Structure formats: C-alpha cells, structure tokens
Amino acid sequence: MSGPTREALPPVTEELVRALPKTDLHCHLDGSLRVATILELAEQQGVKLPADTTDGLAKAIHMGQICESLEDYLTAFDVTLAVLQTEEALYRAAHELATDCAAENVRYLEVRYSPVLHTRQGLKPTTIVDAVLEGLRVAKRETGIKSNVIICGIRHMDPVTSVRLAELAVAYKGKGVVGFDLAGAEEGHPARRHRDAVQLILDNNVNVTIHAGEAFGPESIAQAVHWCGAHRIGHGVRLRESGDLLNYVNDHRIPLEMCPSSNVQTGSVPNFAAHPLRFYFDFGLRVTVNTDNRLVTDTTCTKELLIAHREMGFTLEDLCTVLVQGFKSAFLPFREKADLLRQVNAEIADVLARFGRAAPVPAAGAAGAAVRGPRPARITP
Template sequence: MATEVTRELLHRLPKAELHVHLDGSLRPETMLELAAEYGKKMPAHDAETLRDYMHVQDARNLVEYLERFSITLSVMQTADALERIAYELAEDLARENVRYAEIRYSPILNAQEGLPLTETVDAPLRGLARAEKDFGIKTAIIICGIRNMEPATSRDLADLTVAYKDRGVVAFDLAGAEYNYPAKKHKDAFYTVINKNMAATIHAGEAYGAESIHQALHYCRANRIGHGTRLYEDPDLMRFMNDFRVPIEICLTSNVQTRAVESFDKHPVRMYYDEGLVLSLNTDNRLMSATTVTEEYWRAHQHLGFTWDELVDLALMSFDSAFMHRTEKLALLDAVRREIESLTSATA
C-alpha cells in the first residue's frame, strides 16, 4: 500500500538543502534586534509585519525579487551579525530535519562597511561550526560571484573560495541578475576554482533561457545548475545534462515568485523527474519566499503529484548531489537510507 504523504512525515524525512542564501534567510526578530543595535532602519517595527513585508508577493521578475536584499544586507556588515545569522539558519534547518546544508552568499556584499573579506567568511564558519556541535547538522559554504559586477570582482571572490578550500567552503557560484549578464564573462573566475579541483554551481535558466544554462556548463564548467527552470527549451541540452548526470537545484516557490513559471502546477520539475534528471528541492530564500525545505516537498506533492517514494528519491538525490568528499557522502547516505527505511516501516 502506498505511503500517505503528510506534512509531518515530510518534516521527519531527513533532507539536504543545496541552494539557500544566507542573506535571504534571516529571522525577522533578529533583523529588528540587529537594526536597533547598529542604528539601521527597518520597514516595520514588529516581527510579524516585517516578515510579511519581506515575503515577496508582488515581483514581476527576478530583479524586483532581489530588491529586498538591501534590507537584510544592511544588518549583515559585522562579524558578530554574520556569525549569529549563520548559526540561526543552521538551527532553523536542523529543526526540520535537514541533515546537510550548503549555504551560499557573496562576501563582497558583507564588506560594504569595511569588514575584511576574510572575516566575512570566518564569521559564518564560526556560527556554522557551533551549530553543528549544538544540533548535529553538517554544513558548508558556497561563495557567490555577482553577474552584474565586474569580472575582476568575481576573480577576487574565486581566489577567496580557493583560500578556504577544505576549511568549510566547498564551491563557487554566480548569482544575481541573469538577463543581459552572461556567465561567460566570468569564466576566468571559474577557471581559478576548477583549476584548484573545487566545485562550481551557477544560477542559470531562471530569468533567461536555456542558453544561460549552456554557458554555465560549457564556458564555466558548472558541476550543478541552480534553478535550471528553462532547460526544457533546449531538449538536446537537457539530454546532455541527463547523460552526464548534472544535478539541478530546483526552487519551486521562488520560481513562481519571480515569474520563471506561471504556477506550481506548471513547473517543469515533474517533467524533469520523469525524464530521469538528477534533482534536488531547495528553498532559495526562506525569508523572501516564506518557505521551508519541508514546504517545498509538500508543494511538489500537492501540485505536481510526487508520491512518497518519489519524494524519498528526490531526498536521496539531494544528498548524492552534495559537494562533499565521496567517502563522507557515502557514510551520510548510508545513515539517511537506514533512517528512511525505519520511517517508512513505521508508517506502513
């Protein structure tokens, strides 16, 4: 008999989160406390009103979706704030049984008031290390270049990524406004990272078409694709990604918010799964998208008909797509499989 999918069951499912932005996942309560401490203005004076304001419900495109990040970044300019925010994000993830998370952000955006770039990385790493000790969640950092910044800035951030290899940073990314800012202009930064045997993932195929994914793969040698929403526009490229098992970091809710898709029901993830592509479900931004990893799995079930067995498959693919050393990944996967078997048996 098929297992009935409930929110509670999905909450208990061990999950991985591979695409979550640090500056898009703050607690509103923390934002208000930090704003008071640092003399920053917030658009609301209580947590619930601020939470509602930060939830993007009126964006017409990706650029408008990104506008609210200036608010969170205003209170992310000190080491103490970064350490706290990273710790709290890991705690929030652990509370919904996320066992592994790769948290991404662009340190250059946290150095606007003079914080050294090294400290913009060291501080979140301290917070994540404390969270792993307190909650048992394994975490890593992905450093992002920004598409609409100069390629030289991306190269600096790539150098920063390499400097933290095997010290908590596992990959380099390219984020930000996609339309009119091609990834190939930043290919030298990706060469820097890949040449040091590190991984790369790139936001692509969200606000621009399959050509953006093509550049991410063939100019920048991305190991994973963030969003990949419009991959279906190029069936040949989709076959390439399937053949070479390139994972796609799916973010259902934010894709609806940014108008990358018309609705949850019309998201191509159902087709991608049926075609056999490697996929993971992710939040993108817990605050701006008012979501959790559990909620993303629930929406895949409610709107796209994913069964329990299929959602388990997605969870396992997420862990297998992690930028972890293979031996560590296999040990984690083994533990997760045993837990899922026990969970499934208990609900049978």
C-alpha cells in the same frame, strides 16, 4: 498501485516529510534570516528599516508575495544586507539558519553568500567567511547538522571582483568552503564574463554551481555548462526549452537545484502546475528540491516537498528518490558522501516503518495514495 510484492507505505503528511532526512543545496544566507532577528539587529546597529513591525517588514521584503520580476524580488536583499555588516550579525544569521534547518531534519546544508556584499563597514573578506563558518560549526555541535559554504560571485559586478572571490574560495577549500557560484540577475550579465574566476576555481579542483535558466533562456545554462564547467545548475527551469541541452545535462548527470516556490514568486514560472520539476523528474534528470531563500519566499524544505506532492503529484516513493538525489548531489568527497548515503537510506527506512506502524495504511489508489518503499540508493554517481 497493487501487487503482493509491493509494501504499502503511509500517506504523505507534513509530519512524515519533516521527519525524513533532507538536504538544502541552494540556500542564500542573506535571504534566510528570521524576521525577528532583522528587527533586533537593526535596533542594535541603528539601522533604519522600511518598517519596524514583523508584518510591515515581511511585506517590505516581499515575504511569500508574488513579485513582478526577479529584479523586483532581489530588492528584498537591500533590507537584509543592511543588518549583515558585522561579525556578530553574520555569526548569528548562519547559526540560526543551520538551527532552523536542523529543526526540520535537514541533515546536510550548503549555505551560499557573497562576502563582498558584507564589506560596507570595513570587514575583511576572511573575517566574514570565518564568522559564518563559526556559526555553522556551533550549530553542528548543538544539533548535529552538517553544513558547508558556497561563495558567490555576482553577475552584474566587475569580473575582477569575481576573481577575488574565487581566490577566497580556493583559500578556504577544505576549511568549510566547498564551491563557487555566480548569482544575481541573469539578463544582460552573461556568465562568460566571469570565466577567469571560474577557471581559477576549476584549476584548483573546487566545485562550481551557477544560477542559470531562472530568468533567462537555455543559452544561459549552456554557458554555465560549456563555458564555466558547472557541476550543478541553480534553478534551470528554462532547460526544457532546448531538448538537446536537456539531454546533455541528463546524460552527464548534472544536478538541478530546483526551488519551486521561489520560481513562482519571481515569475520564472506562472504557477506550480507549469513548473518543470515533475517533467524533469519523470524524464530522469537528477533534480533536488531546495528553499532558495527561506525568509523572502517564506518556505522550508518540508514545505517545498509538500508542494511537490500536492501540486505536482509526487508520491512518497518519488519524494524519497528526490531526497536521495539531494545527498548524491552534495559537494562532498565521495567516501564521505557514501557513508552519509548509507546512513540516510537506513534513516528513511526507519522513518517509513515508524509512520507505517503509527497510522493505518490507505488502500492503493486512495487519496494520499500508498506507494512502494524506495529502493536502496546506489552509492555511485
């Protein structure tokens, strides 16, 4: 790229991406523990794990490994959930997750989990939610990271359970819970079965995001949007199979929570070259880049953005646009989001200027090509 009015910026490096302000809007608590923490919690609680070493446990939970299917991938959660049945463990997991995110300058985090999966030892759902929220609050005091919770219904469970979870989300509206999700295996478990739970959420003006189009076709996304009123879509890699629906999602600015490494790991896409993130971005859809499960997929927001750059051709300007779209897509009140966007735009400009002074800028078209600086984000949706 060239032109006298275009300001050249530094090449994309891990250090630069780590320094930029980020969001993680699709992050599962029970898939994002530290390996060492699982081992320590298991020892404290007397829980037998499939392995008692870091390497052995990493292998047992498919950490970074390609899985045969989404269902195979989900077996890792049998291990993590085994040690997440106490108040102390939930607090620690939430606190450490937020702390790890803050270390790579994730400025806003939405943590999702299903309280019903943490009741094996008799914990009350309210106790579970309070423990996670307290862990996040302490992390905010220590690091400044802002975070909220999304409560998940589980597709394969009785829809009545989803209604109970929806009631819990409504009760905690304004107290740290900002949304409701349907997670779990898609095939054979349509979102429409949980419509009563989602309707309760919508009746109480709570946000909805639904896993859809990850391991099942665009009809799953259509149900999420048209039957369940989803404000965001988790994954959505198969949206490209329906041009009409893709245009509808684009026209209505429904954000997609994309998780490239997770999608390759679960077999939702065969490799990064086949991932639709680049196509969606070029077409104008509002895409966000997220981790899904930091532990099981062995990833961070920084890694995912670098994959977008190295494997999909995202320039620095593209990455900054994606970052801003993450903040725009956050389940936050408009005025709070507007203030945050102003801060983020200023921080992005500061980081780019700082890295531009720290290293020589490559010529346009060179490896790690220089790009134009991102235009300031509009505050409007």
